[in-house]
Amino acid sequence: MLGNILNRSNGKAGEGNIILLATDGSKPALTATKRAVELAKVTGATLHIVCVKEDLMRMPLEMMGEEVAERELMGIHAKGGEVAMEWAARNSVPAVLKTYEAGPVVGAILDYARRIDPTYVVLGHAGRSGWEKIALGSVAEGVMKHSPYPVIMTRGYDDSYIADILEIALAKIRLPEEVMEEVSMVPMEELHIGRKLGVAFGTLLAFLIPYFGLGALNSWAADTATAKVLGDANVTVIWVLLLFPIGWVTAIVFHRMASRKEAEA
Amino acid sequence: MTSVITLLIVVALIAVSLGVAVYTRRSARTSSEFYVAGQNISWLQNALALTGDYLSAASFLGVAGAIAIFGIDKTWDGLGYFGGYIVLLALLAVPLRKVGKYTTSEILTTRFKGSRSLRFGGMMGAVVISTFYVVPQIVGAGALLQLLLGWNFTFSVLVIGVLVIAYVTTGGMRATTYNQIIQGLVLWGAMFIIMILMLGSVFGFNPGDVLAQADNMVPPKLASVLLANDPSVPDFTTLTADQAIAFVSGKLTGQNTALTPGTFAPNWMNTMALAAGLVFGTAGLPHVLTRYYTVRKPKDARTSTIGVLLMIGTFYIMTVFVGLGAMYVLYPDLMGYFLGGKSSIAQNMAVPLLAEHTGGEIMLGVAIGGAFCAILSTVAGLLITIGTTVSHDFYKEVINKTASDRREVLVAKLAIVAMGIMAVGISLGMADQNVSYLVTLAFGMAASIFFPVLFMSIWWKRYTREGALATMIAGLIVSVVFVVATLAEVESVLGLPVLVNPALYSLPAAIVTGVVVSLLTKDVGDVENFMRKAHGNTE
Numbered sequence A: 001m002l003g004n005i006l007n008r009s010n011g012k013a014g015e016g017n018i019i020l021l022a023t024d025g026s027k028p029a030l031t032a033t034k035r036a037v038e039l040a041k042v043t044g045a046t047l048h049i050v051c052v053k054e055d056l057m058r059m060p061l062e063m064m065g066e067e068v069a070e071r072e073l074m075g076i077h078a079k080g081g082e083v084a085m086e087w088a089a090r091n092s093v094p095a096v097l098k099t100y101e102a103g104p105v106v107g108a109i110l111d112y113a114r115r116i117d118p119t120y121v122v123l124g125h126a127g128r129s130g131w132e133k134i135a136l137g138s139v140a141e142g143v144m145k146h147s148p149y150p151v152i153m154t155r156g157y158d159d160s161y162i163a164d165i166l167e168i169a170l171a172k173i174r175l176p177e178e179v180m181e182e183v184s185m186v187p188m189e190e191l192h193i194g195r196k197l198g199v200a201f202g203t204l205l206a207f208l209i210p211y212f213g214l215g216a217l218n219s220w221a222a223d224t225a226t227a228k229v230l231g232d233a234n235v236t237v238i239w240v241l242l243l244f245p246i247g248w249v250t251a252i253v254f255h256r257m258a259s260r261k262e263a264e265a
Numbered sequence B: 001m002t003s004v005i006t007l008l009i010v011v012a013l014i015a016v017s018l019g020v021a022v023y024t025r026r027s028a029r030t031s032s033e034f035y036v037a038g039q040n041i042s043w044l045q046n047a048l049a050l051t052g053d054y055l056s057a058a059s060f061l062g063v064a065g066a067i068a069i070f071g072i073d074k075t076w077d078g079l080g081y082f083g084g085y086i087v088l089l090a091l092l093a094v095p096l097r098k099v100g101k102y103t104t105s106e107i108l109t110t111r112f113k114g115s116r117s118l119r120f121g122g123m124m125g126a127v128v129i130s131t132f133y134v135v136p137q138i139v140g141a142g143a144l145l146q147l148l149l150g151w152n153f154t155f156s157v158l159v160i161g162v163l164v165i166a167y168v169t170t171g172g173m174r175a176t177t178y179n180q181i182i183q184g185l186v187l188w189g190a191m192f193i194i195m196i197l198m199l200g201s202v203f204g205f206n207p208g209d210v211l212a213q214a215d216n217m218v219p220p221k222l223a224s225v226l227l228a229n230d231p232s233v234p235d236f237t238t239l240t241a242d243q244a245i246a247f248v249s250g251k252l253t254g255q256n257t258a259l260t261p262g263t264f265a266p267n268w269m270n271t272m273a274l275a276a277g278l279v280f281g282t283a284g285l286p287h288v289l290t291r292y293y294t295v296r297k298p299k300d301a302r303t304s305t306i307g308v309l310l311m312i313g314t315f316y317i318m319t320v321f322v323g324l325g326a327m328y329v330l331y332p333d334l335m336g337y338f339l340g341g342k343s344s345i346a347q348n349m350a351v352p353l354l355a356e357h358t359g360g361e362i363m364l365g366v367a368i369g370g371a372f373c374a375i376l377s378t379v380a381g382l383l384i385t386i387g388t389t390v391s392h393d394f395y396k397e398v399i400n401k402t403a404s405d406r407r408e409v410l411v412a413k414l415a416i417v418a419m420g421i422m423a424v425g426i427s428l429g430m431a432d433q434n435v436s437y438l439v440t441l442a443f444g445m446a447a448s449i450f451f452p453v454l455f456m457s458i459w460w461k462r463y464t465r466e467g468a469l470a471t472m473i474a475g476l477i478v479s480v481v482f483v484v485a486t487l488a489e490v491e492s493v494l495g496l497p498v499l500v501n502p503a504l505y506s507l508p509a510a511i512v513t514g515v516v517v518s519l520l521t522k523d524v525g526d527v528e529n530f531m532r533k534a535h536g537n538t539e
Helices: A002-006 A027-043 A060-065 A077-090 A105-116 A130-136 A139-146 A163-172 A176-181 A193-220 A235-264 B004-030 B043-054 B057-070 B072-099 B104-111 B116-149 B153-171 B177-202 B207-214 B220-226 B241-251 B268-284 B286-294 B298-329 B331-339 B343-348 B350-399 B405-428 B435-449 B451-459 B465-487 B503-520 B527-535
Strands: A018-022 A046-052 A095-100 A120-125 A151-155 A228-230
Touching (some): A018 A105, A027 A077, A027 A151, A027 A163, A077 A095, A105 A120, A105 A139, A120 A139, A193 A235, A228 A235, B004 B116, B057 B072, B057 B116, B057 B350, B072 B104, B072 B268, B072 B435, B072 B451, B072 B527, B116 B153, B116 B286, B116 B350, B116 B405, B116 B435, B116 B465, B153 B350, B153 B405, B177 B298, B241 B298, B268 B435, B268 B451, B298 B350, B435 B465, B435 B503, B465 B503
Parallel strands (some): A046 A095, A120 A151
């Protein structure tokens, strides 16, 4: 099948040619990675791997809906390139990795493609349809639509097919516990937790004293609270309106103090 | 029932809001024109997005609406929502960002590894708090539909419930950061325009006149209770504002005016309960903690929070004038609604009614449409957070560790449907409540269930696994008992008077229980690594 595909490739297939793989480390992308490496191995092409650190607010349910699956797998999102490099090395396929620090993904993939002029672009399609497709869009379809190069798209994934490459992917992920182990072993005294808590409480009291003070005034000094001080505005109204700027000043002072301490450290 | 123009504006605003959510996601993923937009989200953008997320129906409809019927006493709501971010800033924002966990379950199990009971407690707390946060949004939406289309409240709530559940479960979509920025600006801008139109058309651009009028009015909520059985009460809808105010003031000489504190919280216990619940509640709200997900560096957690404080602070200052101004402009209407059995409109619709009064059908459409967008965004965010918490933090971790992805998504969707149905059921019984008041109850629970356990986990080395669990259990039980008692209008529980917010009892109960149990037990978890992570100088 691959041979048939190659024969439709403007005559550029074969040694010295370039295959561009776009990956985000998801299961469909791991499928595409395996296919791309097979293709490069068969044709003797060099594999260029592009990986984009996509930065979009997504809730875990949406991530799951995208088949990127288990939360720990999300950690691999930006490591898809490293996985592909390792898989290429295992299969003795020469490979180059390009990582973009920010998306959008389609723009980054096509930008890199124009630079290297590949024979093909290979990528995985999550297999969304219907409402999900409308809501979430599709990188694969964006590349298909805008790419001046032939595109080979793998659809969905089969867990048994990607089992071996998935092992590499999982090994790349540092679980939270492992990350914790790597925290530098600063002595606890040098964390100055007590001092930091003191600054935090100082900040809080600067706001909470006038805040609860308003409650005390209203509760125990009703005559003072309703005494007019500025036109028809009584003490309570003025106090309410002043609490907001007090909060702003408190927050800004706290930020400056904390920033200075961090700079000193 | 409102005009076609208003209805069209509302539908258009909702369509734009949904459209932006879809378009920004699609374009960010598929279009090179947005290349620059894909760069880091700045602290300012993040602050605006946090503002859009935070300003729900409670803030847009409830705060000014509550001031319009209770007077200055209800500025506590805005002050508390504002002050909550200072507590978050000083005590939790940066350590949480450094630990890199955004749900209470995850934070606790990072320090107390493998604790199923803490995971379960975190999930239960999140479900209870979020339910009480979703209910006011649905009540607000129901009242909006009632005003907009003339439907009755029950039917309106059922329609809203079905729509929201369908929206979240089929799309699983949450507004993007860009959409929330737009929503934040729309809500802030709508409140600003309503205030300017009101000041210009009624008070000659003199905020002092608003206060002068407020000082002559008995708050409509108080007046309607005191005059409920008075046979001399006229048909308020036939009176002008000045005539209605003069009639009520003449009848109720010596009563509190709109500038007199104590109409809502009549003594020190109620006042302090409300103040404590609000100021410590923000730091325990599940959807607020999750939003720090988008903050890139610990330092940005502070700058974003300061940005939020500026935006919501100015917003709540506007609600003081809009609320008091609405009380004057709408006095006959509010009295008519209360005495005519339409409390749900009187409680929450002051802002849209004022918008109509000062800006006609177009401003009414903007106000109702803006409120709908805020409601949809908040409810979707909360339901998805809960669905994920139940399916991932609980089902996958505790019940079925080998669950497939599809099963996990199914469980999440079932949890969303179950919670949605529960929230709709509770909403049906809450028609006559102010939405901001209902949200203050959710704040009181968050202040009791999550704030103490997060605070002590992050700052106290001697805090133990058992202490953390005891803190949550005590906070959960005491706050739920007193919230139920409040809503059931019970006067006292075990000899303690039931207050407007549970926090005066439940917050100290949670802290004391946590401290005592911690001092009696020894398992402090992975405290050294946790503290290094939370308080180390990692930028």
